[in-house]
Amino acid sequence: MSKGIATREAYGNALAEIGADPRIVVLDADLSKSTKTDVFKKQYPERFINMGIAESNMMAVAAGIASCGKIVFASTFAMFAAGRAFEQVRNSICYPALNVKIGATHAGLTVGEDGASHQSIEDIALMRSVPNMTVISPADGVEARLATIAAAKIDGPVYLRFSRMTSPILFDENTYKFEVGKGVTLTEGNDVTIIATGYMVSEAINAVEMLKSEGISARLINIHTIKPIDKDIIINAAKETGAIVTCEEHNVFGGLGSAVAEVLVENYPVPVRMVGVQDKFGKSGKAQDVMKLYGLTAENIVAKAKEVIAMKKA
Structure with a gap:
């Protein structure tokens, strides 16, 4: 990045x-x-x-x-x-x-x-x-x-x-392929899948590295198109890793997490945890401080990943 x-x-x-x-x-x-x-x-x-x-x-x-x-x-x-x-x-x-x-x-x-x-x-x-x-x-x-x-x-x-805040450049403008309705696998992994959108993709990338340092193999998928959502990439990830964490800078009700859960419940149910705003209004403050207050961080993604992995094994 x-x-x-x-x-x-x-x-x-x-x-x-x-x-x-x-x-x-x-x-x-x-x-x-x-x-x-x-x-x-x-x-x-x-x-x-x-x-x-x-x-x-x-x-x-x-x-x-x-x-x-x-x-x-x-x-x-x-x-x-x-x-x-x-x-x-x-x-x-x-x-x-x-x-x-x-x-x-x-x-x-x-x-x-x-x-x-x-x-x-x-x-x-x-x-x-x-x-x-x-x-x-x-x-x-x-x-x-x-x-x-x-x-x-x-x-x-x-x-x-779009966001107000500056975000890191994640992709190579010369090679990155964008296709409406198609998710992008950014890292391969077998233990858990992290599905992120918008600004939270950069936090998810950091989370993948943190999990890797602990011996946990995390797949990361960027879902840039929330509607129509890429059902195939979600279903395949569920089948191959058995656990999902969604990440979004949005209420967990009705956003990416809900969209992913809708796909899974009809096709291949697996344990899911959602990193997002937990049905609360925001607060005024510096952007990074507010994100931390609401748990929209790499550290929280790591914690949720460990939760779903434990659920998978239970």
Whole structure:
């Protein structure tokens, strides 16, 4: 891993990269410096619209523009994109399956000092519950760029989940292959499988090394696409390792852990433990301190891995 950039920054840069396509229009809810859509705005001002602090209206306008054959990226903080504008996302975008991509930044607890009101830990649950929606949660800047490019090629609604905080670069931009709906095995292992998404992939990588130092062989899978989820990679991991730990910067209800458990309970049940926010609101504080307070750490992943391994042997 190397020092990187926030996934929101990679998103902004990717928008400018693909902006030569005249079909692409970007809307923002008066947060373009924070969501990094200002990078697109500087290059293609004629196809950028600041909608003001009116997120619900922004989604309705995005739907209207998309109905005219455009590819629309509508951006704001995840709390407002998934929460405040949920009705418009559901009824105006997903119901008619329009070509709108929601760039939701500042997701999860790593918003830090902004506190519980802005720490969106419910957005994955909301967005994956809506028919026709694709949900993607990139792990680093490389994946965020590729996810943005891929989203533009999908015919239909996409929810892209980005972080505020800088995250390490995990993947080689020259060789990393990103495919919507396909999980990626980052390390092989036989004792337990760790399945992570978003920022928590970097913590999971550290956890794998900690487990290795104790003689525990952990498989690590990056699930960047939470919907549609890669059922095959999850089922195979369950069959081959017999125990699963999920990791997410989100409430354990309705997020990655729930999605993985749904696959397993219908196909190949094994012991599962979920590292995530345990159905509590967030708190204001420095991002890393908040993550530690809520157990979103490599150390907690290691502890949960040992729990499921013991359950497997019981």
